[in-house]
Amino acid sequence: QQQVKQSPQSLIVQKGGISIINCAYENTAFDYFPWYQQFPGKGPALLIAIRPDVSEKKEGRFTISFNKSAKQFSLHIMDSQPGDSATYFCAALGGSNYKLTFGKGTLLTVNP
Amino acid sequence: DGGITQSPKYLFRKEGQNVTLSCEQNLNHDAMYWYRQDPGQGLRLIYYSQIVNDFQKGDIAEGYSVSREKKESFPLTVTSAQKNPTAFYLCATNLGGWTNVLTFGAGSRLTVL
Numbered sequence: 001q002q003q004v005k006q007s008p009q010s011l012i013v014q015k016g017g018i019s020i021i022n023c024a025y026e027n028t029a030f031d032y033f034p035w036y037q038q039f040p041g042k043g044p045a046l047l048i049a050i051r052p053d054v055s056e057k058k059e060g061r062f063t064i065s066f067n068k069s070a071k072q073f074s075l076h077i078m079d080s081q082p083g084d085s086a087t088y089f090c091a092a093l094g095g096s097n098y099k100l101t102f103g104k105g106t107l108l109t110v111n112p
Numbered sequence: 113d114g115g116i117t118q119s120p121k122y123l124f125r126k127e128g129q130n131v132t133l134s135c136e137q138n139l140n141h142d143a144m145y146w147y148r149q150d151p152g153q154g155l156r157l158i159y160y161s162q163i164v165n166d167f168q169k170g171d172i173a174e175g176y177s178v179s180r181e182k183k184e185s186f187p188l189t190v191t192s193a194q195k196n197p198t199a200f201y202l203c204a205t206n207l208g209g210w211t212n213v214l215t216f217g218a219g220s221r222l223t224v225l
Binding site: 006009032041042043044045046089093099100102103104105 | 116152153154155156157160170171202204211213214215216217218219
């Protein structure tokens with residue numbers, strides 16, 4: 001049972017473009033939504049996170065947009081750079097077992 | 113990475129053999145976690161421990177075992193009962209509580225021949 005659906009599975013963007021990764025969830029008990037970035041051969045690292053009481057959070061070139069009514073949230077990477085090429089995971093926390101549930105990941109490639 | 117040492121980095125195992133993956137941390141974090149990563153499958157929780165001498169099953173604990181005898185160490189044993197053990201295994205820690213930032217190790221890649 002996949003509780004967090006992430007799309008697309010892979011994404012190719014030109015340098016300077018906007019990368020957008022989307023996630024959807026069903027469990028309304030989720031109350032914390034982090035995004036992780038993973039480079040090849042490394043463990044994931046927290047990139048940015050949001051709680052459902054705000055609709056947007058921005059940190060540098062990275063922005064989370066959150067739509068509580070639609071149960072969707074997305075990561076926007078502005079002015080994408082080749083160094084942003086990595087796998088991105090969304091996640092959600094909450095529910096009866098109160099553990100982090102990860103999406104399946106998006107492989108982002110930013111071409112120079 | 114970040115005070116978490118996973119070893120070995122690569123491991124090959126024959127079918128029917130148990131193997132233990134090491135995770136050591138010097139971050140003084142209370143909680144430790146084991147995740148399994150498969151291509152296109154995201155991260156799935158195997159076991160976690162919020163305190164020494166206590167641990168809980170995650171979503172895919174079957175065929176795995178852990179121990180938490182010391183705060184710094186949380187080894188994972190992949191047993192012969194695990195039907196599809198080939199994967200990338202990640203150890204993580206935090207101060208405790210799921211909203212605290214998880215710090216991941218660099219991972220161990222297990223291949224069953």
